[in-house]
Amino acid sequence: MAADLTLLVPAFRPRLEQLLANCRARGVEMRPYMGLRTPLEQARLWRQSRSREEIDVKVAQLRAAGADYLADCxxxxxxxxxxxVTNAIPGLSWHQWGEAVDCFWVVKGAAEWSTKRLLNGLNGYRVMAEEAKKLGLDPGGWWKRFPDWPHVQLRSDPSPLGVMTLAAVSAEMQKRFSA
Known part of the structure; x- marks a missing residue:
């Protein structure tokens, strides 16, 4: 599946397109496969590998913070x-805000996921991280706690919690994604 780049915020899309062009200029094709992600999609990814107890604790924390929509997701x-796959619960990934994209490295027409493989002395994910930094973007591969090599985002803030409460994030997610 290809990411729909038209769903990204206007401040991010041209920089992402420049990033992809810069990677190509260095002989590396990176293909976006996930851009805007719904809170339900984020919930599915977050729940992977988590125990029932962890999930119950997180749901209780969200409800206590007035973030019922996120808890419901x-x-x-x-x-x-x-x-x-992710440590970000729904609403706290920049994917839900149209400010993040995941890309895979294309080698001989196939997706290459190795962060160690080199072709002509280059690894696609490392090239993408270097070029993202040059454009003022935040490459997930350089994160200390949970490196995410396919990920690049507009902001260096780890989540919207620096400027919003969980309740406010929940309300905004409900407004944007409830049918």
């Missing part, structure tokens, strides 16, 4: 299985 998606 975690409950609604039900059990999920898989490797850890």
């Amino acid at each position: 975690l409950v609604k998606v039900g059990p999920q299985h898989g490797d850890p």
Whole structure:
């Protein structure tokens, strides 16, 4: 699936397009596959690899903070299985705000996920991180706590919690994504 770049915020899209062009100029093709992500999609990813107890604690914390919509997203998606993908609960990933994209490295027409493989002395994810930094973007591969090499985002803030409460984030997510 290809990411719909038209759903990104106007401040991010041209910089992302420049990033992709800069990578191509260095002989690396990076293809966006996930841009705007709904809170339910984020909930599915967050729930992967988490125990029932962890999920119950997080839901209770969200409800106590007045973030019922976010709590409901975690409950609604039900059990999920898989490797850890994200530490961001719904609303706290910049994907939900149209300010983040995940890309994969294309090698001979196929997705390459290795962050160690080199072609012509280059690794696509490391090239993307270097070029993202030059453009003032935040490459997830350089994060200390949970490196996320396919990820690049507009802001260096880890989440909207620097400027909003959980209740405000929940309300905004409900406004944007409830049908």
